[in-house]
Amino acid sequence: MDVLNMKDPSFLKNMTDAELEQTAEDIRSFLIDKLSVTGGHLGPNLGVVELTLMLHQLYDSPKDKFLFDVGHQAYVHKILTGRADQFDTLRQHKGLCGFPKRSESIHDCWETGHSSTSLSGAMGMTLARDLKGTDENIVPIIGDGALTGGMALEALNHIGHEQRDMTVILNDNEMSIAPNVGAMHNMLGRMRTAGKYQKAKDDLEMLIKKVPAFGGRLAAAAERVKDSLKYLLVSGMFFEELGFTYLGPVDGHDLHDLRANISYAKKTKGPILIHVVTKKGKGYAPAENDAKGTWHGLGPYKIESGEVVKKPGPPSYSGVFAETMKTIARSDDKLVAVTPAMPNGSGLDKFAKEFPERMFDVGIAEQHATTMSAGLAAQGMKPVLAIYSTFLQRGYDQLVHDVCRQNLNVMFAIDRAGLVGADGETHQGVFDISYMRHLPNMTLLCPKDENEFQHMLYTAYQHNDGPIAVRYPRGAGTGAPMDKKLQELPIGTWETLRSGGDAAVLAVGTMVPVAEEAAELLAKEGISVEVINARSIKPLDETMLKRLHGEGKPLLTLEEHALQGGFGSAVLEFFNNENLYNVPVERMGIPDWYIEHGSVSDLLKEIGLTGENTAARIKSILPRKQQRA
Numbered sequence: 001m002d003v004l005n006m007k008d009p010s011f012l013k014n015m016t017d018a019e020l021e022q023t024a025e026d027i028r029s030f031l032i033d034k035l036s037v038t039g040g041h042l043g044p045n046l047g048v049v050e051l052t053l054m055l056h057q058l059y060d061s062p063k064d065k066f067l068f069d070v071g072h073q074a075y076v077h078k079i080l081t082g083r084a085d086q087f088d089t090l091r092q093h094k095g096l097c098g099f100p101k102r103s104e105s106i107h108d109c110w111e112t113g114h115s116s117t118s119l120s121g122a123m124g125m126t127l128a129r130d131l132k133g134t135d136e137n138i139v140p141i142i143g144d145g146a147l148t149g150g151m152a153l154e155a156l157n158h159i160g161h162e163q164r165d166m167t168v169i170l171n172d173n174e175m176s177i178a179p180n181v182g183a184m185h186n187m188l189g190r191m192r193t194a195g196k197y198q199k200a201k202d203d204l205e206m207l208i209k210k211v212p213a214f215g216g217r218l219a220a221a222a223e224r225v226k227d228s229l230k231y232l233l234v235s236g237m238f239f240e241e242l243g244f245t246y247l248g249p250v251d252g253h254d255l256h257d258l259r260a261n262i263s264y265a266k267k268t269k270g271p272i273l274i275h276v277v278t279k280k281g282k283g284y285a286p287a288e289n290d291a292k293g294t295w296h297g298l299g300p301y302k303i304e305s306g307e308v309v310k311k312p313g314p315p316s317y318s319g320v321f322a323e324t325m326k327t328i329a330r331s332d333d334k335l336v337a338v339t340p341a342m343p344n345g346s347g348l349d350k351f352a353k354e355f356p357e358r359m360f361d362v363g364i365a366e367q368h369a370t371t372m373s374a375g376l377a378a379q380g381m382k383p384v385l386a387i388y389s390t391f392l393q394r395g396y397d398q399l400v401h402d403v404c405r406q407n408l409n410v411m412f413a414i415d416r417a418g419l420v421g422a423d424g425e426t427h428q429g430v431f432d433i434s435y436m437r438h439l440p441n442m443t444l445l446c447p448k449d450e451n452e453f454q455h456m457l458y459t460a461y462q463h464n465d466g467p468i469a470v471r472y473p474r475g476a477g478t479g480a481p482m483d484k485k486l487q488e489l490p491i492g493t494w495e496t497l498r499s500g501g502d503a504a505v506l507a508v509g510t511m512v513p514v515a516e517e518a519a520e521l522l523a524k525e526g527i528s529v530e531v532i533n534a535r536s537i538k539p540l541d542e543t544m545l546k547r548l549h550g551e552g553k554p555l556l557t558l559e560e561h562a563l564q565g566g567f568g569s570a571v572l573e574f575f576n577n578e579n580l581y582n583v584p585v586e587r588m589g590i591p592d593w594y595i596e597h598g599s600v601s602d603l604l605k606e607i608g609l610t611g612e613n614t615a616a617r618i619k620s621i622l623p624r625k626q627q628r629a
């Protein structure tokens, strides 16, 4: 069937396996073709084509609930539920979301983006179902990477305890973004190679039933044999011990194997876990043979060659981070780098090439990464935790309780701070100033460009007076010339980039060029605006703030961060604490709603963080006479 005609999954109900195979082929071609233009998470979705087809054939969405963990692998689900015609707009402004979105379809019952939430969501839906007395099937689909997330283990513990009907699909492709890591991953590897546990168990039970029991002694002995078989067959039968019926390993590309096990699960009471083994990138050689994780999520590419289209331009912030860490590590053996499953995105894969023994990928485990870093610092090492702004939200209590409260020398390299663009609402890094600046002992810095960034990283590394964070954006720098030698910056000081007597803009990070553009526009109208690089968010430059207040100039704060509790709020609090009033302070930043997916430039335009709008807002706070000029 033409992919574009797949309006409702009911068309799958009576398809033969041959027809399903053809449909799988059509879907793969569609994904490879569309994503070569739009980019997106190609590898994960090519790996779940047969699985998603079989789930929609055997269950009845939207009555039955599919919860896609992380949700980056829900493109096939979106195709089968009538959204194929929107794929030209994938992850674009006002276009198709790259993750499940309840407002897009009744088939999207649960929104994801951050990892390891599907099991907890599914448990909640299961309790609701049982309390309401309804009978829908609840089916979370979680990857082997997401399974390393702490929340997933908390949920497994509770699901196993409750013994309610639920079928968990574990999609095991041996990959996180990069190759998966951890003891869990190794255990799954043993399970994958152990062969069909369920079949061996059933055969043994059949055998036991055939042999007349001698007063039950044999049956009891056989029961012991069956249990020891469990350990013999599959080392550490983790899931069975947690109270699940474990089915697997199942070939995730074999429709017959999938159908047999999902059908068995549908008839079986209590929590079931089907261990489905798939190949990430299946059906497209460059993605299938992707050892590094390049094809997990990427931009446009050339289908024939598999060549990823690279945009020329300045180095990325992540690249500058990696180089700077290597420079420091060469002369300081206390530097230990930590990443929660983002070695490629953070740039630490490059660091690890030179310092393999000093880079730790802990899996999708931000809480553990944060507190482990505290442990490293407690023993005199200098941990550098590279973590996306949005994912550090997962380790907030650890930041408070283990790092800041103990005043430990942990350095946070907060990547993807600000709008990230295509990943949308769940990934925008726009809350970290709010959730860090109010923590006692915390220092928070933000560079205006990649050259200041390298010096700021060096400065943060030399800081041994408690935790310190440097927040920086996704993607390329501004093209600023890079100094050859690293130097320390004075923490708590801002820099005036442009003088001006009529007003002043205090700009943070990526907003500095926006402030400079606004000042240029206003200069043409005879209005002179001081532009300040507010590169230290905590502590503020109080000397400069008092000077600005003394000059009586209206002030505007500008940040690519939530207004609520952001940098502008800090400035307001300062003036309030110092009883310094009668100077207008206007704040510009991310408004009080979640910013959807799209290019960063489109999103900035949409929320008015532009030079033009900044100029207008500055004019609006000038004294009336000046506004008329």
Ligand SMILES: Cc1ncc(C[n+]2csc(CCOP(=O)(O)OP(=O)(O)O)c2C)c(N)n1
Binding pocket: 044, 070, 072, 073, 113, 114, 115, 116, 142, 143, 144, 145, 146, 147, 171, 173, 175, 176, 177, 280, 296, 340, 341, 342, 364, 366, 391, 394
């Ligand atoms: C809390 C959190 N940390 C990190 C990420 C980044 N991330 C997105 S997908 C992914 C790997 C997921 O691996 P897996 O669950 O096995 O899915 P696969 O891509 O292999 O299908 C990671 C680390 C995230 N989305 N959420």
Ligand SMILES: CC(=O)[C@@H](O)[C@H](O)COP(=O)(O)O
Binding pocket: 070, 072, 113, 177, 296, 297, 345, 416, 420, 423, 474
């Ligand atoms: C789905 C997910 O969370 C990751 O794949 C994320 O999209 C990576 O983001 P970057 O592309 O910014 O590294």
Ligand SMILES: [Mg+2]
Binding pocket: 143, 144, 145, 171, 172, 173, 174, 175, 176, 180
């Ligand atoms: Mg995986």
